Amino acid sequence: MKTILEQMIEAYQPKNNEEKRNVIKEVMQEITLCALSKAGFFDVAAFYGGTALRIFYGLDRFSEDLDFSLMTKNKDFDLSTYVPSLKRIVQSFGLNVDVEIKHKTSDSVIQSAFLKGDTIEQFLLFYPNDLVTGINKNEKVKIKFEIDTMPAGLATYETKYRLLPLPYSIKLYDEASLFSGKIHAVICRSWKSRVKGRDLYDYVFYLTRNTKFNLDHLREKLIESHYLSQEDRVDVNFVKALLIARFNEIDFNDAKKDVLPFIKDTSILDIWSKEFFIAITSKLDYFGIGGYQYIR
Numbered sequence: 001m002k003t004i005l006e007q008m009i010e011a012y013q014p015k016n017n018e019e020k021r022n023v024i025k026e027v028m029q030e031i032t033l034c035a036l037s038k039a040g041f042f043d044v045a046a047f048y049g050g051t052a053l054r055i056f057y058g059l060d061r062f063s064e065d066l067d068f069s070l071m072t073k074n075k076d077f078d079l080s081t082y083v084p085s086l087k088r089i090v091q092s093f094g095l096n097v098d099v100e101i102k103h104k105t106s107d108s109v110i111q112s113a114f115l116k117g118d119t120i121e122q123f124l125l126f127y128p129n130d131l132v133t134g135i136n137k138n139e140k141v142k143i144k145f146e147i148d149t150m151p152a153g154l155a156t157y158e159t160k161y162r163l164l165p166l167p168y169s170i171k172l173y174d175e176a177s178l179f180s181g182k183i184h185a186v187i188c189r190s191w192k193s194r195v196k197g198r199d200l201y202d203y204v205f206y207l208t209r210n211t212k213f214n215l216d217h218l219r220e221k222l223i224e225s226h227y228l229s230q231e232d233r234v235d236v237n238f239v240k241a242l243l244i245a246r247f248n249e250i251d252f253n254d255a256k257k258d259v260l261p262f263i264k265d266t267s268i269l270d271i272w273s274k275e276f277f278i279a280i281t282s283k284l285d286y287f288g289i290g291g292y293q294y295i296r
Contacts, residue, residue, distance in 0.1 A: 149216030197255035
């Protein structure tokens with residue numbers, strides 16, 4: 001009979017160490033989600049972001065981090081209370097890892113932690129029959145997870161279920177609210193030295209699926225980012241205008257460089273251009289009322 005880890009990795013066909021690293025990280029991500037579920041974390045929090053999109057909706061690129069949000073704002077939330085259970089449950093699957101809380105400034109609404117393990121040790125655990133070469137003896141495999149304790153409102157959620165590593169349930173943003181978060185990232189993310197092409201890749205993925213976005217949640221996020229005031233109304237044409245303005249600013253060659261390490265078929269990026277993104281944005285659709293109920 002196959003072990004749980006063997007069952008979890010059998011769908012992958014890694015060809016080199018980098019692909020094996022990604023397999024190890026993805027399996028560790030799913031074990032972390034299971035452990036958090038067993039610890040009661042999803043009674044108060046929901047999963048969102050690129051990894052949520054990959055695991056539960058089939059996004060075909062690797063995503064590095066686990067992103068969570070409280071479902072009700074709570075500035076007194078303490079992520080560290082979940083660490084003992086998280087560490088114990090993850091280690092029960094044979095992973096020798098530590099969990100470290102990253103301490104930020106007292107006024108930060110984001111709390112972070114890292115799951116860390118020795119890379120060579122994980123390679124030997126996941127691929128016991130393969131020769132391990134070309135890895136620095138001090139290298140660590142890391143899974144970063146963050147939770148927003150004061151999130152923008154009006155997101156909508158759903159419950160999903162997974163069978164491996166053990167049957168568990170998870171609360172996550174529904175697809176429309178996930179899409180709203182991605183639109184917000186495309187519009188508002190501060191791209192310092194490099195455009196985050198992964199945002200654009202995910203944006204195309206949502207449009208390919210004909211996903212509608214949650215207009216009310218997007219409006220709340222735009223208010224939070226000071227793009228809007230509480231009195232401002234939003235409609236789909238306003239959102240399209242913000243996106244088009246952003247597409248006019250982007251260096252798409254830089255955007256492609258960012259996403260290349262995370263995908264296998266790089267030829268799908270050949271069409272990326274300002275004209276392409278502006279054209280596909282005409283498909284953008286939504287549900288919600290965009291704050292119109294607040295206007296007298």
